[in-house]
Amino acid sequence: MSIEIRNVKKNFGDFSALNDVTLDVPSGELVALLGPSGCGKTTLLRIIAGLEAPDAGSIHFHGKDTTERDVRERQVGFVFQHYALFRHMNVFENVAFGLRVRPKETRPSDAEIKRRVHELLELVQLDWLADRYPPQLSGGQRQRIALARALAVEPKVLLLDEPFGALDAKVRKELRRWLRRLHDELHITSVFVTHDQEEALEVADRIVVMNKGKVEQIGTPQEVYDNPATPYVYNFLGNVNQFKSNVLKGEASIGGLSIKLEKENQQADGAALAYIRPHDIDVQRIKSGSAPAFEAKVNYIHAIGPLVRLELQQLGQDAIIEAELTQERFRELGLNTGEQVFIYPRNVRVFVDNTASA
Amino acid sequence: MAKKYNNVLPGFNLSLGFTIFYLSLIVLIPLSAAFIKTSTLNLHEFWVAVASPRVVASYKLTFGASLIGASINAVFGLLTAWVLTRYTFPGKRIIDALVDLPFALPTAVAGIALTAIYAPNGWIGGMLAPHGIKVAFTPIGVVIALTFIGLPFVVRTVQPILEDLEAETEEAAASLGANRWQTFTKIIFPAIAPALLTGFSLAFARAIGEYGSVIFIAGNMPMVSEITPLIIITKLEQYDYAGATAVAVVMLVISFILLLGINGLQWWNSRRNSPAI
Numbered sequence: 001m002s003i004e005i006r007n008v009k010k011n012f013g014d015f016s017a018l019n020d021v022t023l024d025v026p027s028g029e030l031v032a033l034l035g036p037s038g039c040g041k042t043t044l045l046r047i048i049a050g051l052e053a054p055d056a057g058s059i060h061f062h063g064k065d066t067t068e069r070d071v072r073e074r075q076v077g078f079v080f081q082h083y084a085l086f087r088h089m090n091v092f093e094n095v096a097f098g099l100r101v102r103p104k105e106t107r108p109s110d111a112e113i114k115r116r117v118h119e120l121l122e123l124v125q126l127d128w129l130a131d132r133y134p135p136q137l138s139g140g141q142r143q144r145i146a147l148a149r150a151l152a153v154e155p156k157v158l159l160l161d162e163p164f165g166a167l168d169a170k171v172r173k174e175l176r177r178w179l180r181r182l183h184d185e186l187h188i189t190s191v192f193v194t195h196d197q198e199e200a201l202e203v204a205d206r207i208v209v210m211n212k213g214k215v216e217q218i219g220t221p222q223e224v225y226d227n228p229a230t231p232y233v234y235n236f237l238g239n240v241n242q243f244k245s246n247v248l249k250g251e252a253s254i255g256g257l258s259i260k261l262e263k264e265n266q267q268a269d270g271a272a273l274a275y276i277r278p279h280d281i282d283v284q285r286i287k288s289g290s291a292p293a294f295e296a297k298v299n300y301i302h303a304i305g306p307l308v309r310l311e312l313q314q315l316g317q318d319a320i321i322e323a324e325l326t327q328e329r330f331r332e333l334g335l336n337t338g339e340q341v342f343i344y345p346r347n348v349r350v351f352v353d354n355t356a357s358a
Numbered sequence: 359m360a361k362k363y364n365n366v367l368p369g370f371n372l373s374l375g376f377t378i379f380y381l382s383l384i385v386l387i388p389l390s391a392a393f394i395k396t397s398t399l400n401l402h403e404f405w406v407a408v409a410s411p412r413v414v415a416s417y418k419l420t421f422g423a424s425l426i427g428a429s430i431n432a433v434f435g436l437l438t439a440w441v442l443t444r445y446t447f448p449g450k451r452i453i454d455a456l457v458d459l460p461f462a463l464p465t466a467v468a469g470i471a472l473t474a475i476y477a478p479n480g481w482i483g484g485m486l487a488p489h490g491i492k493v494a495f496t497p498i499g500v501v502i503a504l505t506f507i508g509l510p511f512v513v514r515t516v517q518p519i520l521e522d523l524e525a526e527t528e529e530a531a532a533s534l535g536a537n538r539w540q541t542f543t544k545i546i547f548p549a550i551a552p553a554l555l556t557g558f559s560l561a562f563a564r565a566i567g568e569y570g571s572v573i574f575i576a577g578n579m580p581m582v583s584e585i586t587p588l589i590i591i592t593k594l595e596q597y598d599y600a601g602a603t604a605v606a607v608v609m610l611v612i613s614f615i616l617l618l619g620i621n622g623l624q625w626w627n628s629r630r631n632s633p634a635i
Contacts, residue, residue, distance in 0.1 A: 051529050071532050078533040084526035088548045098534035101544070146530075153534055 001062045001156040001189050002027040003048060008057035010043055010213075017043040018054070019213040025206075027062070028187045030180070032194055032204035036236070040213040041193045042161055048191060049159050050074045061156065074157075077150030077188075081162040083142040085134040091145050092130040095120055098153035120148040123182070140171040144178075151186075160192035164199065176203045197237050201225060209233045231351045234275045241281075241321050245274035245350060252350045255314055257292040259348050271353040280347040281323040283310065285333060293342040296321060298335055303327075310335070312343060392610065395603040407601040408608045412580050413589055419497055420586040421612065424565035427504030432558045435512025436550075442513070443520040461510045465570025472503055473574040495577025500585060503572045508561030515557035519550050552627055559620040566613055 003025040010018040017040045025031050033041040046052040048059055050071035058067040066074055086094050093100075095117045099108055108116065121127040124144040134142055143163055150158060163179070164172040180203050183190055194200050200207050201221040209216040209224060209232075217229040228234040235242070243254045247267045251258045254274050261267070287293055299320070300311035308330040310323045321343060325333070335341065399407065407413070442454055460468065476483040476493040483494055493499050523546065531541040569587040576583040586609055593602035 049533060051533070071529070072535050072537065074533075076533060078530065080526045080530060082524070082526060084524060084530040086527060086531075086545060097531070097536070097544070101531075101534065101536040101540045149530075149534065 003157060003189060003191070004060040004063070005044070005048065006058045006060065008044070008047060008054045008059070010040070010047065010052065010055050016213050018047070021057070021210075021213070021215055023208060023215060023218065025189060025191055027189055029205045030183045030190045030192070030203065031206045031208060032192055032200035033208050033210060034194055034197060034200040034236075035210035036195055039210045041195075041210050044210070045159050045161055045191060045193050048157070049076045049078050051078070075153065075155050077147075077153065077155035077158045079143070079146050079150050079158070079160040079163050081165045083134070083139075083146045083166075085142055085146055085149070087134050090131055090133050091121070091126070091137070092117055094134070094145060095149045095152050097149065116152065120152055123151070124148045138171075139167045140175055143167065143175065147179075147182075151188075155188065158188050158190040160190065162193050162195070164196075165194070172199070179203060201237070209236060211236075228349070231273050231275065234349060234351075239278050239322060239324075241276045241278065243274040243276070243319070244353070245272045246270070247272045247350060247352075252348065254345075254348070255294060255317055255319065257294065259292055259345065261348070261350055267350050267352055272350045273353045275349045275351070276321075276345045276347065278309070278322040278324040279307070280345065281321070282344040282346060283312075283323055283325060283329075283333060283335070284342045284344060287342045291344055293344050294321070296341055296343050298337050298339050298341060301335065301337055303330065312341070314343075315340070389610065392603045392606050395600055396607045399600050399604055403600075404604050407593075407598075407604040412584070413586070413605060415581045416584050416586040416589045417608070417612070419500060419583065420566060420609075421616075423497060423500040423504050423585075424562055424568075426501050427508050427565045428558050428562035430501075430505045431508045431512045431561045432554060435509055435557060435561070436516055436554060438509070439513045439516040439520055443517055457510050457513045459510075460507045465507065465568065466574075468506060469503065469571040469574035472499070472506060472571065476502065476575060494575050495579070495583060497583055499575040499577070500572055500583060503575050504565035504568055507568055507571055508565050511560040511564060512554065512557035515553045515560065516550055519553040523549055552624060555620065555624055555627070559617060562620075563613065563617060566609070 003023075005021060005023040005025075008018050008021045009016075019040075021040070021044060023044075033044060035041045043052060047054050050066070050069060054067065058065055060066065061074070071078075086097065089097065096113050099113045099116065102108075118127060118130070121130055124147060126141060126144055126148070129137065129141065129145070134145070137145065143166075147160075147163075160179075164175050167175065176199055179192075192203075204221060206218065207221055207224050208218050211232050217224050217233045219227075219229075224233060225237050228237060231242075234240055245252045245254045247253075247261070248269050250266060251260055252267075252272060252274055253259075259274075284293070295315045296312040297315060298310060299313050302309040302311075306327060307324045308327060310325065312321045312323055313319070314321060323343065333341075396404065438457065442450065442457075473494055474480050476486075476499055478484065478487045478492070478494070480494070483492075486493060491498075493502065527545055528541055531545045536544065567587065569585075569591070572585055573588055576585060576588075578584050578588055586605060590602045590605050590609075593599075593605065
């Protein structure tokens with residue numbers, strides 16, 4: 001079932017949580033709402049669920065307007081950040097709850113409920129915990145039970161609010177892979193909220209980057225990472241070096257260099273912001289060829305892990321430039337702190353600088 | 359070799375010793391005095407003192423009215439606590455403060471105030487009298503007084519639990535299709551039941567021992583509206599000390615058994631609902 005969100009607005013007092021959000025979630029996709037805290041992503045999710053009512057705009061499920069429908073009738077599965085399991089019920093009863101509260105005519109028989117609950121518990125691989133109570137479970141187990149409980153009512157849409165936010169890093173990684181696999185099995189239209197860009201990039205079919213109650217960009221992980229639509233998205237997804245720049249006739253001047261811009265990255269002349277990802281920087285000991293290069297000093301080397309992070313300072317400038325090299329390349333260069341090197345930016349993105357005063 | 363306990367909090371022996379000493383001085387010794395004084399009676403005298411029809415009628419009234427009063431409080435105290443935690447409205451703080459009045463008010467003041475209102479010539483009594491309903495000087499009056507003094511116990515024990523309830527669990531229940539009534543009975547009520555039971559037993563215990571606020575409104579007619587604490591006072595005024603303590607001992611034992619029962623219920627409930635971790 002697809003979800004269409006049309007011109008949704010929501011204010012809390014003077015604070016505008018959502019400002020004219022329009023968004024389509026195609027049927028069967030796993031979509032991430034990504035943004036920093038306070039960007040309105042959770043509010044949007046709660047409005048889709050019907051836990052919150054929009055001030056303006058409408059929500060459609062598969063073309064049908066559900067804005068006025070109660071959360072009870074929307075057939076959504078909602079998974080909360082802090083699980084919200086029923087503490088006084090064991091795992092089995094938690095999962096069975098959604099079936100037990102159905103009106104008599106549509107309520108399955110006890111045997112059927114039992115079968116369904118065990119099926120779901122097997123799906124989340126926790127059948128052996130059926131008799132336990134929520135306080136006896138680990139965080140990861142609780143969240144999987146919460147997911148099984150949400151799936152028990154056969155929701156048309158699955159909504160997850162920072163589902164892995166309260167878990168430690170290792171469990172989080174495990175669970176998000178597991179969620180991806182589960183989604184590939186069930187193909188239920190799902191929306192999940194996260195502030196963790198890595199999580200969104202890894203799990204989602206499509207990412208919606210939000211900022212201050214607005215949608216900044218919608219696209220596949222590849223699209224938003226490789227082609228950020230706005231400086232905000234560039235900044236938010238991954239590490240980045242930011243430069244003040246000036247664009248003139250298709251060339252951007254950055255820190256005294258003139259760099260020719262790619263065709264798809266043209267900007268109008270004027271003040272601009274230029275971005276270079278740390279892994280899009282090459283470091284050389286000697287200047288070679290005609291490609292533009294910065295001269296810089298190595299301030300700091302962080303060599304743990306597969307990538308070596310260098311902190312470089314451009315000569316004559318205050319700006320710190322971060323670069324990432326592979327271990328191999330790093331060994332080849334044999335760099336030490338304090339040495340002078342040349343930096344070759346491989347891929348520069350330029351955006352018009354709206355903040356600069358004209 | 360003496361065992362060395364590495365406890366973060368020092369002074370276990372001292373504080374435990376003091377606690378036991380203090381409880382003995384304040385609670386156990388005075389109570390045991392009641393038993394000792396009673397033991398000066400022989401079995402027959404004891405039976406006459408505690409089982410005469412007038413005294414038995416007073417037990418029924420005291421425990422019956424206390425039970426009804428505490429039950430009324432359990433229902434309406436829960437409602438009050440619910441309103442105070444769930445909604446914001448002008449004057450909420452004032453109402454919140456009003457709840458404590460029965461705690462703070464001298465019981466005699468409460469008694470006189472209630473009597474003045476419910477007497478046949480009072481505001482409410484005057485309205486009820488034409489319909490043939492008498493409140494003051496009847497067991498109904500006793501129930502009203504005991505309800506009045508018990509209210510804060512229920513509200514103040516349930517309120518913090520209601521405040522701590524996660525809104526998310528209710529939202530979860532709603533998203534799973536539960537209607538409001540199902541959410542209340544299956545999710546909210548089980549969570550607050552232990553606190554409600556505690557509030558109920560506190561209100562009940564308080565009502566059993568209540569004296570000041572009841573005697574004015576009760577009218578104290580033997581066999582009809584005479585409460586047990588009044589019987590004890592009456593016996594004392596007649597210098598029947600042993601008889602008075604005998605009745606007191608019976609009350610003590612019944613109260614103790616009832617509270618034990620409620621605590622047992624509490625224990626059973628907590629074992630059932632939140633197993634050891």
